[in-house]
Amino acid sequence: MNIEDLLGYARRTGMFWPSAEIYGGSAGLYDYGHIGAMLKRRFENIWLSYFVERNQNYFLIDGTTLLPEKPLVASGHAERFNDVLIACKKCKTYFRADVLLSDLGIQLNEGATPQEVDAAVTKNSLKCPKCGGSLGEAKSFNMMIDVALGPDRSDHGYLRPETAQSAYLNFYREYNLLRQKLPLGLAIIGRAYRNEISPRQGLYRLRELIQAELQIFFDDQAFQPDLSSFTGTTINVVPYETGKLESKTPDDLVAKGYPAFYVYHMAIIDKFYRKILGVPESKFRFLEKGGEDKAFYNKIHMDIEVNVESWGGFKEVGGLHYRGDYDLTSHSKGSNKSMIAKSEGREFMPHVLELSFGVDRNMWAQLDLFFTHSDGRQVLAIKPYVAPYSAAVLPLQNDASINGKAKELFLQLSRKFRIFYDSSGSIGKRYARMDEIGTPYCITVDYDTVDGKSQNFGTVTVRKRDSKEQDRIKLPELESYLQASLNVEFD
Numbered sequence: 001m002n003i004e005d006l007l008g009y010a011r012r013t014g015m016f017w018p019s020a021e022i023y024g025g026s027a028g029l030y031d032y033g034h035i036g037a038m039l040k041r042r043f044e045n046i047w048l049s050y051f052v053e054r055n056q057n058y059f060l061i062d063g064t065t066l067l068p069e070k071p072l073v074a075s076g077h078a079e080r081f082n083d084v085l086i087a088c089k090k091c092k093t094y095f096r097a098d099v100l101l102s103d104l105g106i107q108l109n110e111g112a113t114p115q116e117v118d119a120a121v122t123k124n125s126l127k128c129p130k131c132g133g134s135l136g137e138a139k140s141f142n143m144m145i146d147v148a149l150g151p152d153r154s155d156h157g158y159l160r161p162e163t164a165q166s167a168y169l170n171f172y173r174e175y176n177l178l179r180q181k182l183p184l185g186l187a188i189i190g191r192a193y194r195n196e197i198s199p200r201q202g203l204y205r206l207r208e209l210i211q212a213e214l215q216i217f218f219d220d221q222a223f224q225p226d227l228s229s230f231t232g233t234t235i236n237v238v239p240y241e242t243g244k245l246e247s248k249t250p251d252d253l254v255a256k257g258y259p260a261f262y263v264y265h266m267a268i269i270d271k272f273y274r275k276i277l278g279v280p281e282s283k284f285r286f287l288e289k290g291g292e293d294k295a296f297y298n299k300i301h302m303d304i305e306v307n308v309e310s311w312g313g314f315k316e317v318g319g320l321h322y323r324g325d326y327d328l329t330s331h332s333k334g335s336n337k338s339m340i341a342k343s344e345g346r347e348f349m350p351h352v353l354e355l356s357f358g359v360d361r362n363m364w365a366q367l368d369l370f371f372t373h374s375d376g377r378q379v380l381a382i383k384p385y386v387a388p389y390s391a392a393v394l395p396l397q398n399d400a401s402i403n404g405k406a407k408e409l410f411l412q413l414s415r416k417f418r419i420f421y422d423s424s425g426s427i428g429k430r431y432a433r434m435d436e437i438g439t440p441y442c443i444t445v446d447y448d449t450v451d452g453k454s455q456n457f458g459t460v461t462v463r464k465r466d467s468k469e470q471d472r473i474k475l476p477e478l479e480s481y482l483q484a485s486l487n488v489e490f491d
């Protein structure tokens with residue numbers, strides 16, 4: 001599938017489309033429709049259950065998306081959250097320098113300076129790809145979105161560039177509220193904003209995006225999660241040192257010098273993608289960043305990558321970042337507040353391990369990976385527990401007693417499951433609509449269901465999405481039938 005095909009599918013099925021579409025839309029802004037909003041919620045919920053709720057000292061918090069200037073000066077964003085911009089002198093189009101250069105076949109480091117970009121432009125005699133005009137001087141461009149606050153608009157603020165800052169700003173209060181125990185995990189699922197120079201590739205580069213991030217605050221001399229449950233598993237990783245794809249066991253990685261706590265989190269992320277979401281092994285990997293490509297505060301930085309056909313190969317959908325004590329030290333200095341933790345007679349600044357996921361990118365990746373056409377059928381073959389709707393209730397004919405029973409069943413099942421109700425069109429078309437959005441079960445109410453003389457009285461037909469097989473199920477057994485197949489096994 002290419003980007004246009006995927007966007008067409010997303011629009012047609014109620015997943016997502018450009019924000020303010022009736023006015024022609026705006027680059028890098030997308031709205032989620034009635035199916036996409038549920039798919040997003042499912043992803044967020046399963047992420048939360050898997051990464052946060054199974055740990056007794058990890059919690060979900062929430063924070064404002066609007067922040068005053070001071071914390072973003074202290075964090076370094078005001079000074080360093082920059083991309084390099086380059087404009088065409090003739091047609092005035094703005095380009096993000098690294099994207100422009102990579103489109104023209106020249107690879108620069110993520111941290112390349114405007115001077116390095118200018119040098120590459122001169123050396124390769126690069127011209128504007130749109131009009132052939134000459135390119136102006138490269139400039140640093142801060143990607144945060146400014147907001148003027150207050151009635152005289154004199155207070156300077158920003159829309160947050162990442163959810164992580166809200167977790168750092170709330171660390172010390174939560175640490176004290178939660179009896180000063182480490183490791184402490186603070187997770188946020190929410191929106192972040194970046195003034196992308198050239199938003200593109202559907203949900204890949206957005207100006208408003210949704211992140212699911214877990215910040216783990218820990219004592220770097222005592223953080224030792226148990227790796228033994230991952231013995232025998234292998235993880236695909238491209239280490240910075242070799243630049244080649246390798247399949248490594250957790251023990252191999254520890255022997256290579258990666259800290260055990262870091263490898264443990266690689267293993268749980270790997271399991272989340274491969275086992276819980278069902279991403280094929282060959283389409284999942286970690287890519288280690290080093291040198292100029294690594295954010296300066298990260299001690300270890302790996303991108304989480306999925307091979308997404310419509311994006312042309314492996315692309316970043318998340319990251320695992322060992323940030324050391326950079327964040328708390330910066331905010332402690334900036335705010336003049338102590339953030340020192342104590343344990344066994346020692347005093348120290350907690351370190352941070354960040355698990356960061358782009359929700360929109362993960363949604364796109366799932367659609368790209370699991371939407372299939374074959375034998376004239378279009379099926380979103382995602383795991384049943386991440387499907388936007390668990391089941392559909394479909395009255396077979398427009399008949400009062402059938403409709404009555406179907407509505408009753410819809411209300412009953414809706415207490416436990418997310419159910420779609422559809423009474424329009426032929427049954428074949430309704431099945432096809434449900435296949436397209438990944439609904440794992442279609443429950444059909446027919447004359448037999450309501451006819452006291454039929455031997456199938458009190459039963460419904462349940463059709464399975466992937467096999468198209470149909471089972472006749474007794475109404476009292478329906479809930480447990482659905483429950484059994486919609487459960488997710490984390491271990």
Ligand SMILES: [Zn+2]
Nearest residue numbers: 088091128131
């Ligand atoms: Zn131009």
